[in-house]
Amino acid sequence: MSSSTKNNQIGPARFAIAIHSLVWLAQSGKLLTSSVIASKVHSHATFLRRVMSQLAVAGIVETKEGREGGYSLHVPADILTLADVYLAVRPECLDFLDTSECGEVGKQLDHALEEIMNEAEQETLKLLKGYTLEQFMDKIDFSESAYLG
Known part of the structure; x- marks a missing residue:
């Protein structure tokens, strides 16, 4: 991933890892262990x-416990939207600013910024709802052996 891509990342860092992992699960069509997926998506x-x-x-993936365990895609790629994935991995709240000790003006700033960030997130979700995992995968050239290998 280039540095410009990392600088332009929207949403939680987990979102990109989730999408990459789901692509691997969809491509394989089988149960994959966390260590296999982690190596494929370059994650711990x-x-x-x-x-x-x-x-x-x-409910996006199914898990199987034990020695022969792993993960498989539960929701078909042609139904699963990128918004579904985003909502599954996003933090419960957008606590990016703590103005609890900044007085009344700080609280107003926090509230105003939170409103704008919530509006931005709603626009992001609207866009992500328009793409299924399958449509996203259609943008990828899987013939490169580096991705499949």
Whole structure:
């Protein structure tokens, strides 16, 4: 991922890892372990398991425990929207600014900024609802052996 891509990232960092992981699951069509997925998406296995846990709670992936365990895609790629994934991995609240000790003006600033960020998130969700995982995958050239290997 180029530095300009990282600087332009919208949404939680978990979103990109979630999308990459789901693409791998959809491409494989089978159960994959967290270590296999983590190596494919260049993530630490512990972080990946946290992301996959959120996707499992949302019903997007299925988990199988034990020695032969792993993850599989539960929602078909042609139905799963990028908004579904975003909502599954986003933080519960957007606590990006703590103005609790800034007095009344600080609280007003916090409230105004929160309104704008919520509006931005709603616009983002509106856009993401227009793309399924399958449509996203159609933009990728899977013939590169580096991605499949």
